[in-house]
Structure formats: C-alpha cells, structure tokens
Amino acid sequence: MSLGPKLGALWRLGVAEATAYRASLLVWVLTTALPLVSLVLWHALAADGPIADYDQRAFDSYFVAAFLVRQLTATWIVWDLDRQIRTGELNALLMRPVSPVLHHAMFNLAAMPLRAGLAAPVAALVLIATGGMSLADSASSWLLFVPALILAWLLAFSIQLCIACLAFWLTRASDLYDLWISAYIVLAGYLVPTSLFPSGFGEVARALPFHATLGFPVELLIGRLDTAEALTGIGIQLAWLALFMTLGAWLWRRGLRAYGAFGA
Amino acid sequence: MSAPEPAIVLDGLSKRFRVNQRDPGLRSAIAALFRREYVEVDAVRELSFCIDAGERVGFLGPNGAGKTTTLKMLAGLLHPTGGRAQVLGHVPARREPEFLRRVALVMGQKRQLSWDLPALDTFELNRVVYEVERGTYDARLAEMRELLDIDAVVRKPVRTLSLGERMKCELVAALLHGPEVLFLDEPTIGMDVAMQLAMREFVREYNRRHGATIVLTSHYMEDVAALCDRILVIDEGRLRFDGSIDALVRRIRPLRRVSVRAAVSEALDVLDALGERVEAQVGSVAYDVHPDRVPEAVAALLALPGARDLRVRDAPLEEVMRELFSRNERLGLDEEEGG
Known part of the structure; x- marks a missing residue:
C-alpha cells in the first residue's frame, strides 16, 4: 500500500486530537503572539517618521505577517518526542508500521487549519485596529511564498527533530530547545526585522536558519523581496533543510540503537 | 519432511545497559554535573531458546x-x-x-x-x-x-x-x-x-x-x-x-502435599517420620512428603479416625513463586533444564 492512505489516517486522527485540545491550541496561539507586542512598540516608535525603510504601515504589515507565519510554521515535536523517549511512550509508536517521525509530522500539520482558524480572528482584530496591511503585489512573490512557507515549516520541524533526538542520550533535550528559541527570538526577525540590524550583523543573521524559518517568508509575503532575493532565500532554506534533515535522520537512527525503551 | 521453522529463535542474545549513578545529596548532585559515573548492567546474558x-x-x-x-x-x-534474535524470520x-x-x-x-x-x-x-x-x-x-x-x-x-x-x-x-x-x-x-x-x-x-x-x-x-x-x-x-x-x-518444591480431614487430637509420630508437617489443627492435617513415600503417607493418613477428603497435590503455586522470586534463596535451578 502506498504511503498516502496512511498519512491520511494520521491526519484524520491528528485533526480529531487538535479538536479535542482546541482550548490548549488557543493558548499556544496566544503565547506565540509576541510579534503583535512588537507591532505596538515599533508602530509607536515610527510615529515621528520611518525607521530605515519601515514606516508605521510597514511595521504593521511585517508583524501581522510574522504572527501568521509563526502560526503556520508551528511544530511541537521537540516536546512530544522528548517526553516519549524519556518515558518510553515511544514504544507504542515504534510498534506501528509507520515512522513515528511521520506520525508527529502529520499530527502537527493536522492541527494547522484549526490553529490558523484560531489565529485569524486575532490577526483580523489587529488589522482593524491598525488600518490594514500591505501584501506582495507580484504573482511571482505569491508563487514563491508557498514553497518558502512549506520549507520554513519543514526546517522548523527538522530542527526540533534533531534536538528531540538528543533525548536518546540526555535527560531533557527539550530544555536545549529553549536555548534555540532564545536565539530565534532575536535572529529570526521575531522582535525586529533583520533588515534593521546593523550592517554586517544583518547579513549574517539573514543567512542563518532562524531567519529562514520566519523572517524570509514574512518579507516575501509583504512584498519586500524581488525575485532574485526570493530565490536566494529559498536556496538558503534548502541548504539548511538538507543539513538538518540529514542530521535528524542520522540522530534518529543512532538514537534508536541507544534507546532504552524505559518503563515497563 | 523437515520440521517447521520456530516462530522465535534466540541465540546468545544479550543486552548491556550503561546507566549513570550517583549517591544521594546535593554534593554528589553537583559533582555529577562535572563527572558522571556510569555502571554497566548486564540485563540479559546470552539467552538461547526457540519458541514454536x-x-x-x-x-x-x-x-x-x-x-x-x-x-x-x-x-x-x-x-x-x-x-541474535529472529522472530518470524525477521x-x-x-x-x-x-x-x-x-x-x-x-x-x-x-x-x-x-x-x-x-x-x-x-x-x-x-x-x-x-x-x-x-x-x-x-x-x-x-x-x-x-x-x-x-x-x-x-x-x-x-x-x-x-x-x-x-x-x-x-x-x-x-x-x-x-x-x-x-x-x-x-x-x-x-x-x-x-x-x-x-x-x-x-x-x-x-x-x-x-x-x-x-x-x-x-x-x-x-x-x-x-x-x-x-x-x-x-x-x-x-x-x-x-x-x-x-x-x-516439582523442581523447586519436589515434595508432594498430602492432606486429610480427620479427628486428630494428638501428636502423629508415625506420620512425622514420613515428612514435614505443614498443617495440624483440629479436624485436618497436611504433610509435605517425598514422592516415593506418598503411598505410605496416604495409608497412614487414611488410617486416622474419621479420615475423609484425602488430597495429594503439588505445593501451592504461590509458595513456589515466593521461593522462586526470592533473591536470598538459591533457586535450585542451576542449569537450564527441560521439564
């Protein structure tokens, strides 16, 4: 049998779980609303005039887009897999003839429509309050935004998978993810667009995986990148994705060999 | 015709875990941050058997x-x-x-x-x-x-x-x-x-x-x-x-338990020579005896006044298991043996 029906079955169960956890999902949406706080801050700071090439409307657009992209690239395999490895819950998934990694991927993706549905009213309220946002007006930007968003999610998932796999050797790998998140908040363009970073520092930040998972698709969505820049961004995403997927696959294989299948 | 392949085959199967350990207390907790102590635990040692x-x-x-x-x-x-382990050929x-x-x-x-x-x-x-x-x-x-x-x-x-x-x-x-x-x-x-x-x-x-x-x-x-x-x-x-x-x-508790309901009111010297008395109260008596001496014990117990409900059985399973699971006692199972 092909993989399609199995992914479909995982998706359906994932949707059912997401529905059962809708209240938690709403809380998670709100805890990732930091860009909206930044929006208020930068909107006020730009009241007297643009900051670099960002005026108030550009900040509004950027941070509403950042909030939405953050929701659409959400994944939580690092916490689930870390717990499952530590407690032995992973045993049940390992006994099924479908990869536990695919299981997590489909469960995370299955929650996306509901998560987007919960995030949309929040974004709409902000847009009403700020008077709207500017989006990309070229067809090529929109065409490239779709793969950029997909790659951003895959990259976020692969990075979390790599960190979660460390739980095969460490007691609580998800704590390491907090370190990653600390860097992400600064370097991904979550609090400040990376294009406002000082020269030199900005170029480095824009080449890192943090920016590839958030800042890049956001800038593409609000029309701040030309086609050449967009293609470069996708190239950077692909390079990081190849690295983290390879590393994740290696850690997963090695980890299973070290797995203690703890608990009775 | 060749015999069917066993469903499960284990050949010298072993598993060694590396487990970190430390003493209780704050000092050892801090020390463990810098130098972790590991012990190797042989959870399974060279198991070999087949299951059809x-x-x-x-x-x-x-x-x-x-x-x-x-x-x-x-x-x-x-x-x-x-x-090596093999299950259904895998x-x-x-x-x-x-x-x-x-x-x-x-x-x-x-x-x-x-x-x-x-x-x-x-x-x-x-x-x-x-x-x-x-x-x-x-x-x-x-x-x-x-x-x-x-x-x-x-x-x-x-x-x-x-x-x-x-x-x-x-x-x-x-x-x-x-x-x-x-x-x-x-x-x-x-x-x-x-x-x-x-x-x-x-x-x-x-x-x-x-x-x-x-x-x-x-x-x-x-x-x-x-x-x-x-x-x-x-x-x-x-x-x-x-x-x-x-x-x-029978390997752990080879003695058979012979019991009877009877009007018993005094010491049973004849029976005590046959085996170990495990129960003696008014109205019933039970002995653990060697299998070879079961006929003698049966005859002696049936000779008691008012003897009825004679039973010969293995030791109760829970007693056997208590003995089996007790680390302090030798199991008496020195070598793997078929039964």
Whole structure:
C-alpha cells in the first residue's frame, strides 16, 4: 500500500486530537503572539517618521505577517518526542508500521487549519485596529511564498527533530530547545526585522536558519523581496533543510540503537 | 519432511545497559554535573531458546531479572548488544514493516490509544496503517467487541474508561491486524480478579482461534499458570529453567502435599517420620512428603479416625513463586533444564 492512505489516517486522527485540545491550541496561539507586542512598540516608535525603510504601515504589515507565519510554521515535536523517549511512550509508536517521525509530522500539520482558524480572528482584530496591511503585489512573490512557507515549516520541524533526538542520550533535550528559541527570538526577525540590524550583523543573521524559518517568508509575503532575493532565500532554506534533515535522520537512527525503551 | 521453522529463535542474545549513578545529596548532585559515573548492567546474558508457532510461553522471574528487556528485544524496541534474535524470520531490531505487521506488543503500563479520543479512532488508524481490509477489520472488530464486551465503551474518550476497560481496548487495538506473535508485558497489572480472568480467557481464545504465538511476562502467577503451557524462568539475565509449570513446581518444591480431614487430637509420630508437617489443627492435617513415600503417607493418613477428603497435590503455586522470586534463596535451578 502506498504511503498516502496512511498519512491520511494520521491526519484524520491528528485533526480529531487538535479538536479535542482546541482550548490548549488557543493558548499556544496566544503565547506565540509576541510579534503583535512588537507591532505596538515599533508602530509607536515610527510615529515621528520611518525607521530605515519601515514606516508605521510597514511595521504593521511585517508583524501581522510574522504572527501568521509563526502560526503556520508551528511544530511541537521537540516536546512530544522528548517526553516519549524519556518515558518510553515511544514504544507504542515504534510498534506501528509507520515512522513515528511521520506520525508527529502529520499530527502537527493536522492541527494547522484549526490553529490558523484560531489565529485569524486575532490577526483580523489587529488589522482593524491598525488600518490594514500591505501584501506582495507580484504573482511571482505569491508563487514563491508557498514553497518558502512549506520549507520554513519543514526546517522548523527538522530542527526540533534533531534536538528531540538528543533525548536518546540526555535527560531533557527539550530544555536545549529553549536555548534555540532564545536565539530565534532575536535572529529570526521575531522582535525586529533583520533588515534593521546593523550592517554586517544583518547579513549574517539573514543567512542563518532562524531567519529562514520566519523572517524570509514574512518579507516575501509583504512584498519586500524581488525575485532574485526570493530565490536566494529559498536556496538558503534548502541548504539548511538538507543539513538538518540529514542530521535528524542520522540522530534518529543512532538514537534508536541507544534507546532504552524505559518503563515497563 | 523437515520440521517447521520456530516462530522465535534466540541465540546468545544479550543486552548491556550503561546507566549513570550517583549517591544521594546535593554534593554528589553537583559533582555529577562535572563527572558522571556510569555502571554497566548486564540485563540479559546470552539467552538461547526457540519458541514454536502457536506456543503460549510465559517469562517468569523476579523484578529486574531481564524478562521485559528480552521481550522488548524480541519486539524490536531494543537493539541487542550481543547474540541474535529472529522472530518470524525477521531480525526484530530492523523493524521492517512486514515484521511489524505480523507482531503486536501489549504493555500493561503503556498505552497506544489516544488519551482524549474514543478508542474507535485509534482502531481506525491501525486499520489503515496495518493495511487491514475493511471487511476483515469489521469482522475482527465485531468478534472482539463481543468477546470482550466493550460495545458500550469504544465511543467514549479513553481517559474516561476504567483501567480494565482501557486494557480491553488496548488489546483490541493490538490485535486488529491479526498478529501471528503477540507479546504481552504485564497485561493484567492493576486489574481486579474478574478482569484478569476475562483477559486471560480472551488471550487463550485468540491463541486457539488464530494459532498465534503468545509470549507473556507477568507478576501474577495465575496469569502464567492459566495461560502458558511452557515457562521460561529468567534470573539475572540468564535462562534458569525451560519447561512446564508442573515440572517447575516439582523442581523447586519436589515434595508432594498430602492432606486429610480427620479427628486428630494428638501428636502423629508415625506420620512425622514420613515428612514435614505443614498443617495440624483440629479436624485436618497436611504433610509435605517425598514422592516415593506418598503411598505410605496416604495409608497412614487414611488410617486416622474419621479420615475423609484425602488430597495429594503439588505445593501451592504461590509458595513456589515466593521461593522462586526470592533473591536470598538459591533457586535450585542451576542449569537450564527441560521439564
């Protein structure tokens, strides 16, 4: 049998779980609303005039887009897999003839429509309050935004998978993810667009995986990148994705060999 | 005609864990930040045995004996550090889909059912991922719903079920794909007696109808005694006994217990010479005697005034198991032996 029906079955169960956890999902949406706080801050700071090439409307657009992209690239395999490895819950998934990694991927993706549905009213309220946002007006930007968003999610998932796999050797790998998140908040363009970073520092930040998972698709969505820049961004995403997927696959294989299948 | 290939083959199977340890207290906690101390634990040491298709086999042994580790290696969850395991012709640790579709593992303390969803949702997922035809699935589910009497609970969120109800649903989830080998790890833990009986009955019925191989670990001796024709005693990672439960009982407690109801009011010197008195109260008496002396004991007990209800039996299973599970006593099972 092909993989399609199995992914479909995982998706359906994932949707059912997401529905059962809708209240938690709403809380998670709100805890990732930091860009909206930044929006208020930068909107006020730009009241007297643009900051670099960002005026108030550009900040509004950027941070509403950042909030939405953050929701659409959400994944939580690092916490689930870390717990499952530590407690032995992973045993049940390992006994099924479908990869536990695919299981997590489909469960995370299955929650996306509901998560987007919960995030949309929040974004709409902000847009009403700020008077709207500017989006990309070229067809090529929109065409490239779709793969950029997909790659951003895959990259976020692969990075979390790599960190979660460390739980095969460490007691609580998800704590390491907090370190990653600390860097992400600064370097991904979550609090400040990376294009406002000082020269030199900005170029480095824009080449890192943090920016590839958030800042890049956001800038593409609000029309701040030309086609050449967009293609470069996708190239950077692909390079990081190849690295983290390879590393994740290696850690997963090695980890299973070290797995203690703890608990009775 | 050559003999059929055994369903399960272990050849020198071993598992060594590297476990970090430290003394209690703040000082050692801080010291462990800089220098971790590890010990190597041989959980399973060179186990070798075969299990034929359709056999019902129980692993017995004290806590930490290596039973569950062995089971997990056979199920493909743990990679052995030495030796070889083969289940239905597959190397379990490779976890090939074809292997996973032919086996199942039920763990009394772990669940595969989604906690906040009805069990039916997980059943449906398993139908698809195990590639079970819709008709076969419907027939199996109907059969198990009837046998386990779970019609009323499969539509409720799993978190709202009692332990027994949940374990019944766990069994269904594990068996819907019709596994040829079923690994059961403490499947009745925490259950009341009625539920334990129902589970045992169901597993035996599954074995009878489908010819599946059953490998069980349990702390409840009754589970093993009721379900398994063959016992493997594992202690300190080694195989100490392989045979029937009767043979195990006679090896550990070779004496037979002879008891009778009788009007007994004084010391029974004649009988005391035959064996060890284990019970003597007004109205009944019991002796543990060597099998060769059972006829003499029977004759002597029947000669007591008012003798009736004479019984000759093995030592009670719980006594045998207490002895077996006690680390302080030699098990008297120095070598693996058939029974």
